[in-house]
Amino acid sequence: MPRALVTGGAGFLGSHMCDRLLAEGYEVVVFDNLLTGSADNLSHLANEPRFSWENTDVSNGLSFPGEVDVIYHMASPASPVDFATKAVEILRVNGVGTYNALELAKAKGARFLITSTSEVYGDPLVHPQTEDYWGNVNPIGTRGCYDEAKRYGEAMTIAYRRYHGVDAKIVRIFNTYGERMRLSDGRVVPNFVGQALRGDPITVYGTGQQTRSFCYVSDLLEGIFRLATSEHAGPMNCGNPTERTMLEFAQEIKRLTGSASEIVYEPLPTADDPKQRRPDITRMKEWVNWEPVVSLEEGLTRTIAYFKGKIDAGAK
Numbered sequence: 001m002p003r004a005l006v007t008g009g010a011g012f013l014g015s016h017m018c019d020r021l022l023a024e025g026y027e028v029v030v031f032d033n034l035l036t037g038s039a040d041n042l043s044h045l046a047n048e049p050r051f052s053w054e055n056t057d058v059s060n061g062l063s064f065p066g067e068v069d070v071i072y073h074m075a076s077p078a079s080p081v082d083f084a085t086k087a088v089e090i091l092r093v094n095g096v097g098t099y100n101a102l103e104l105a106k107a108k109g110a111r112f113l114i115t116s117t118s119e120v121y122g123d124p125l126v127h128p129q130t131e132d133y134w135g136n137v138n139p140i141g142t143r144g145c146y147d148e149a150k151r152y153g154e155a156m157t158i159a160y161r162r163y164h165g166v167d168a169k170i171v172r173i174f175n176t177y178g179e180r181m182r183l184s185d186g187r188v189v190p191n192f193v194g195q196a197l198r199g200d201p202i203t204v205y206g207t208g209q210q211t212r213s214f215c216y217v218s219d220l221l222e223g224i225f226r227l228a229t230s231e232h233a234g235p236m237n238c239g240n241p242t243e244r245t246m247l248e249f250a251q252e253i254k255r256l257t258g259s260a261s262e263i264v265y266e267p268l269p270t271a272d273d274p275k276q277r278r279p280d281i282t283r284m285k286e287w288v289n290w291e292p293v294v295s296l297e298e299g300l301t302r303t304i305a306y307f308k309g310k311i312d313a314g315a316k
Contacts, residue, residue, distance in 0.1 A: 001050070003027045005068050005110075007058045007101055008075030010037030012180045013115065013173075013217065017072055018042065020221045022050060029068075033057040035089060036077045041180050058097040059089075062104045070111040070228060073101045073153075078117070078146070080269070081186030087145035094149035095156075102160045102168065112168040113228045114157050116235065118277060119147045120172060128243075128278040131172070131235050141272040154235065161233060171227050174239025174279045178217030178299065179306040188212065192250055193300075193307045196259035206268040208247030213278045215240035216299030219292035226288040237279035240292045256300050 004021050008014040009030030014037065021028050022045070030042065030053035045051045056062075058075050076093050077086045098114060105112040121129045122137035137147045154170050161168040177189040184190070195202045215238070223238040244252075250263050284290045 001025065001027050002069040003029070003067060004070045004072060005029050005031065005064065005104075006072045006074060007031050007097070008037060008073075009053060010034055010039060010041050011074065012041070012178075012182070013176065013220070014072075014074040015041035015180055016178070016217050016221050017074060017224070018045065018051065020225055022048065024225070026050070029053065029064075031056040031058050031062070032075065035086065036079070036082060036182070038182075058100055059092040062100045064104055064108070068104070068108050068110045070113070071101055071105050072224075072228070073098060073112065073114045076146075076149070079182070079186045080143070081184070083142055083145055090145045091149045094153040098153040098156050102156060102166060105166050105168065106160065106164050111228065112157070112160070112166055113224070114153055114168070114170055115224070116150045116154050116170050116172045117146070118172055118174040118237070118239065118279065119143065120151050120154065121274075122147055123272055123274045124276060127276050128241065128280045129237065130280040131237055131283060138272050143272045169227055169233050170235035171224050172235050172237050172279075173220065174215060174237065174277065175212045176215045176217055176220045176239070178303055181303070183307060183310055188246065188249065189214070189303065190307065192253040193257065193304055194311070196253050196257040196261050197304070197308055197311050199259065199261055201264040202250045202254065202259075202261045204246050204250050204263055204265050205273070206246075206265070208250070208265065209245050210273070210275045211243045211245050211277060212249070213240050213243050214249070214296060214299075215292055216294040216302075219294050223284055223288070223290045226290050227284075230288050232287045234283075236283045236287065237281055238284060238290075239279040239281065241279055241281055242296070243276075243278040244296075252296070252300070256297065257304055
């Protein structure tokens with residue numbers, strides 16, 4: 001039975017990764033300090049004999065008895081609301097934490113995959129974004145703690161591949177949504193859906209003409225798994241190339257929730273907020289035969305039902 005370690009496995013994406021790996025026949029171990037993850041995301045696995053998890057901060061070192069075949073390094077706060085309050089933790093987990101995870105991969109002879117981000121492109125001057133674009137990042141801006149941390153994590157991953165022979169891979173994740181996101185996450189999907197379900201005004205920043213491309217979580221995990229089990233190293237963009245303005249997206253949320261919420265406009269929270277975001281997924285299509293299949297309406301319908309249950313239960 002192959003054995004996988006998932007750092008950050010109690011988070012939104014990490015917990016779904018655990019489900020996918022278990023379905024593929026893996027034994028799964030999770031390390032997570034619950035800084036932004038939740039034990040509730042793993043509660044459905046309590047009686048799964050092939051699953052275990054430890055409350056561990058990977059930035060403080062990794063001790064892993066026995067063998068491990070693959071490490072999915074997914075630990076990191078990733079929401080804009082975390083950038084102002086958890087900047088040092090973000091830098092540490094993507095720097096020291098990545099180093100610790102790569103050292104473990106080297107010692108165990110394990111395959112390694114780091115979940116990087118479209119934020120390495122910053123506020124892009126190239127559209128859509130291809131993997132060979134170096135980006136337009138402000139290293140001292142409010143988003144710099146995350147953008148630069150992920151860029152550094154990529155550089156370290158490549159160094160271990162080049163100089164230590166670690167079978168290390170990089171996936172750059174674009175906007176992803178689905179069940180197990182935090183209502184207080186601060187990203188656009190929980191913001192808009194939460195506001196719509198509560199009947200609050202839906203807050204669109206700036207003119208609402210900035211764009212994002214939204215990928216449902218099951219599609220994203222399929223892409224990540226195909227890359228991790230392939231012979232390709234990346235980096236590879238993983239996301240949905242269908243682009244929408246924030247205003248269009250707010251209107252779609254209103255329609256699907258049946259909400260009477262009005263759409264209101266507020267100033268952009270930061271000058272570094274990307275104006276356009278759309279992945280070029282040519283590499284994923286050609287190298288691992290992947291592209292998203294879940295429509296926005298289908299994915300949002302599932303996500304809205306999840307958030308409605310959370311709101312009805314009094315969650316924040």
